[in-house]
Amino acid sequence: MQKKLASILAIALTLACLTGCGNTTSSSGSSANSGSSSSSGSSGDTLKIGIGCPLTGTSASYGELMKLGAELAAEELNANGGVNGQMVEIVAYDDKNDPKEAALVAQRFCDNEDIFAVISHGGSTQTLAAAPIYEAAGLTNMAPSSSASSVTEQGYQYLVRHVIREDRQAPQVIGFMANNLGFEKIAIVYANNDHGQGNLETSLEVAEQLGLEVVATETYNPGVEKDFSALLTKIKKAEPDGIAIYADYTEGGMILGQAYQLGMEDMVWVGQSSLTYNRLIELAGVDALQNLYMTVTFNPYSTREPVVKFMEEFQAVRPGEIPSEPCAFSYDIVKVYAQAIEAGATKDNLALFIKNLVPDQETFVAHDLLLGDEVQWDSKGDVTPRGVEMLKVSPEGEFVSTDIAVDVSGIDMEGVVG
Known part of the structure; x- marks a missing residue:
C-alpha cells in the first residue's frame, strides 16, 4: 500500500510543479498563517465552491449524491441571503473515481481563481492524489468521505476532513x-x-x-x-x-x-x-x-432539527431514497465554509481557521450540522470523534x-x- 500511495503522491506532486495554480499562495506563505485579508476568491456577488466527485462510470451514484448534498446547502444559504451577501454556487468536476483524474480536477480548480474552496473527492485514494496540488496552491479542500487514516497523516495544512477516520x-x-x-x-x-x-x-x-x-x-x-x-x-x-x-x-x-x-x-x-x-x-x-x-455516523432517521430539515429537502428531490453519508457531509461542508467565512476566515486561511490554527482567532466551532450540534477539528484536520x-x-x-x-x-x- 505504501508503494502505491507513494506513486500516486509523486504523480500529483509532478502535476503541481509542472502547472502553476491560480492562487499562488503556497502552504508556507505568510498570508496563510497570519490571518491577513486576501482576495475573496469569488466572482462579483458569487461565492464559488468546487466539488470533485465521480459523475460518470460505476461510481456515478456516489458522486451525484455528493453534488446534490452540496447544492441543497447552497440553495438553503441563498434563500437566506447567501454568505456575507454573496450567493453560493457549486462548481462540480468529474473525477471518475480515479486518482489520476482527481489530480487533473484539482489542477483545474486551482487554475480557476474564482474557486474559494473545494469539497474534495469521495475516495481516500483520490483525495490523496489531489491533496499535494491543493497544498501547493494554498486552496482549502475538505473531504466528506475519505476516511483512510493516512489522509490526515501527511502534514497537509490545507486539507480537512469531515468524516470519522477509519x-x-x-x-x-x-x-x-x-x-x-x-x-x-x-x-x-x-x-x-x-x-x-x-x-x-x-x-x-x-x-x-x-x-x-x-x-x-x-x-x-x-x-x-x-x-x-x-x-x-x-x-x-x-x-x-x-x-x-x-x-x-x-x-x-x-x-x-x-x-x-x-x-x-x-x-x-x-x-x-x-x-x-x-x-x-x-x-x-x-x-x-x-x-x-x-x-x-450520520443517521437519516434522527429527530434532530437539522437532520429533519435536510431530509425534507432531500426527499423533495429524491423521494423514497435516503441520503448517503458523503451526500450529508458534502452538505455539511458547505455550511462549515459559510460559518467560517462569516466568522472572519479568508480564502488564504480557511483551512487553518477551521483547525483553529490562525493566530489570535476566536475558537471556531461549527454549529447545527448533520454530523452534530457542535463540531470541531484538530490540528491535523480530523473531526472530533463520536460514536x-x-x-x-x-x-x-x-x-x-x-x-x-x-x-x-x-x-x-x-x-x-x-
Whole structure:
C-alpha cells in the first residue's frame, strides 16, 4: 500500500510543479498563517465552491449524491441571503473515481481563481492524489468521505476532513461482532485500496485485542472484479461466525448477492456507511441483506432539527431514497465554509481557521450540522470523534434505524489510532 500511495503522491506532486495554480499562495506563505485579508476568491456577488466527485462510470451514484448534498446547502444559504451577501454556487468536476483524474480536477480548480474552496473527492485514494496540488496552491479542500487514516497523516495544512477516520470506525465494526454478537471467529473482506487496507489493518489489531480469531481475509480490486465466487468459497470453507465487509455499495451489493446464491443466506455481515445506497438493494436483492448490519455516523432517521430539515429537502428531490453519508457531509461542508467565512476566515486561511490554527482567532466551532450540534477539528484536520449508530435493511427493502448501542469495551482506542 505504501508503494502505491507513494506513486500516486509523486504523480500529483509532478502535476503541481509542472502547472502553476491560480492562487499562488503556497502552504508556507505568510498570508496563510497570519490571518491577513486576501482576495475573496469569488466572482462579483458569487461565492464559488468546487466539488470533485465521480459523475460518470460505476461510481456515478456516489458522486451525484455528493453534488446534490452540496447544492441543497447552497440553495438553503441563498434563500437566506447567501454568505456575507454573496450567493453560493457549486462548481462540480468529474473525477471518475480515479486518482489520476482527481489530480487533473484539482489542477483545474486551482487554475480557476474564482474557486474559494473545494469539497474534495469521495475516495481516500483520490483525495490523496489531489491533496499535494491543493497544498501547493494554498486552496482549502475538505473531504466528506475519505476516511483512510493516512489522509490526515501527511502534514497537509490545507486539507480537512469531515468524516470519522477509519481507525476509529473499524473498531466499532469489530467491537460489535465480538461484544454485541458474541462471535469468536470472523472473516474480513476488503477493497484493495487505501480505505480497505486501512480498515483491514485496524480490524486485525482490534480482533487481537478482543481475542477474536480471524479465520480468513480476502481482498478484491474495486471497479475490476465482478465474479466473487472464488473469494466467497474460500470464506465459506473457513466457517466464520460472521464477516466484516469493507466495500462500497457496488461491489458490496454484488458480493452479498452472490453469497446468498452460494447458500450463505444465514451468514451475518457487518459493514459501514459506504453500503447505505439504494443501489446496494438493487444489486444484492432484499433477501440477501437481512443479516447485514451497517455502522453510520450520520443517521437519516434522527429527530434532530437539522437532520429533519435536510431530509425534507432531500426527499423533495429524491423521494423514497435516503441520503448517503458523503451526500450529508458534502452538505455539511458547505455550511462549515459559510460559518467560517462569516466568522472572519479568508480564502488564504480557511483551512487553518477551521483547525483553529490562525493566530489570535476566536475558537471556531461549527454549529447545527448533520454530523452534530457542535463540531470541531484538530490540528491535523480530523473531526472530533463520536460514536456510531446502526442501520439494517427491512424485509420491505428499506434502510431502517435500530436502537443498537455498539459495545466497544475491551478496545484500546488510543492503541489503534494513528
